[in-house]
Amino acid sequence: MSTISPSIQTFYSREEQSSFERGRSNALNSRITGDGFTSSEVEAVTDPLPQSWKPPRSYERCPISLLQTGPFNYEISGRIVNFSNNPQDQGYHSLVVSDGSGAIAVKLYYGKASDYQLLLGQRVTLWATFIANSAQGSSGNIPFCASSTKIYPGRNIATHITLYKDPPDSDGHRILRCPLDCNLRDYSYLPALMTLKAYLSTGYDMAEGKILVCVRSVGPRRTVHSKKRQCDLDMVDVSVFDDTATCILKLWQDKVHSAKTWIPNQTILLISKPTCREEDPQSGLGLGYNSIVEVDPEFPDADWLRNKVKSMKIKQSIYIPFPVDIWDLDLAIHGPNRALFTIADIEDQVRNPEAEPDFTGKLNVIIVEMGLMEQWRKRTFCCFECCGMPVYANKPVAICKNCDMRRNLSPNPRIIGSMIDESGMIMAGKLVWHDDAWTQLFFGGKSSDAPIANASETDLVEQSWEDLTIFDTAALRDIEERLLYTRITLTFGWSSQLERLCIMGVEW
Ligand SMILES: [Zn+2]
C-alpha cells in the first residue's frame, strides 16, 4: 500500500481537498491503514470503476445543449465522440461527449491512465458539480462544444463517470445515436455532409466538413517509431468507404482499441473534420483535436448508406456463403415440381414482379470455359472473406492474416468461366455454389461409367471437392479438360435477397 500512496498524494490538489476530506470522515469506521488512507479509499482511487457509486445528492438530468455554467449538479448522458490521453501523463484523459443536442469537453482525472479503457462511440453518464464554458476549459473550437467539466472519480465523491458496455440488443445500445446538428423531426440534409471523394479533393480545406463512411476492414495493430516524440506508437489502418471513394483512416495509441470493436461492412462512422495532409490528401485521414466521431449514428443518410453497403457488398464480394434456410434442397433436387428453365426463362422470371421470389428449377447447360488451372496457378482456388478482406489459398483452410483465425474456405466460383444453353450465357463467377454441388461436379461425372449404382453413391459420400486440393497439376488438368464442353444439369435457386443464382446440385 505504501507504494501506492505517493501517487495519491500527487493528485491531492487543493481545489478538491474539502470533498476529499469529507470522503475520509465518512469512512471513519473503516479500517485505517498505516498511511492514513482506508483501504476503500485507496481502492476508489486506484480502481474507481468497479466500485458501485451512489449519488450523494440529487442531480438534474439535462441535455448538453441546455447546461448552464456554474456550480450545478447535473447528470449528463452521451457518447464519447473524441478523446485523447496526454503523452506527458498529466493525470487526466480529455474526452468529448455528445448527446446529439451538443457536446461537452470532459477532463477525467485518473489514478493511472489504464484505469479507463475509452472507446469511441461508448455510452457514458457523467455526474458533474460544476460546468464551465469550454473556452475556460481550454478546449478551443471543438464544434458544438460550448461547455466543459472536470470529473474526479474516487477523489471527489460528488463527481463520477460510468462507462457502459451495452450488449447489442439492449436499450442502452439503441439510445443516444442522433448526430450533432441533425434535425430529425424535419430532416432534409445534414449540414456540411459531403461525399468522401469531395472531402479528399477539396472538402478538407473548408472550415466545416463531415463524411459518412462505412468500415471496410481493420488492419493489424502496428508499432511505429516516432522520431519526433522519440518513442514507439501503436497504430492501426482502418479502411473506410462510401459510394464514391475508399481511403485509410489512421488511428493512434489508445484509439486503436476502438477500431477493434468495429465490424467490416457494417459499422458506420460520421466524422466531422477528420485531419488530412494537405499536400497528400489521398494518403489518408486521421483524427485530430477538433474531430468528432459518431459511431453507428441513426439518421436518414446513415440508413441510406447501410442499404447501399449491402448492395455494394453483394456486387463486390468474392465469396458469398450459400444461403441456408431458404430452400429444402432435397425437395428442389428430387421433389415432384422440378421445372426445367432456360437461362432466358430465369431472366424473365427474375424481372416478373408476380413470380415467386426465391424460385427453384433445373437448368441444362454446357460448360464453355474453365478457369480451374488459372485459379490454381494464381493460388486462388479456394476463397473466403474474413475481416472484410478476401482470403485465398489452394487449400481448404487458411489463416486470416488480419485476425489470425483459422477459416474454412470454399471453391472459388471462377473455377468455371462460363456456361451456355440455347438461350443465353451465364458468367459463372457470379454463382453461389453449395459445397455438395462442387463435389457432384468434380466427382459425379464418373458415376455414369460405374457399373454398380450403390458403389458410386458410396464414392460420392467419401469424396469431396477438398480432395482436389491434394491432386497434382496433371490430375487437375485432366479434370479441367473433362469438364470443358460437357453438358450438366444444375438444380438452382434464385435468391432475391442476394440477387444471385445459387447452385444446389449437379447431375450428369
Ligand atoms: Zn491502450
Ligand SMILES: [Zn+2]
Ligand atoms: Zn479475419
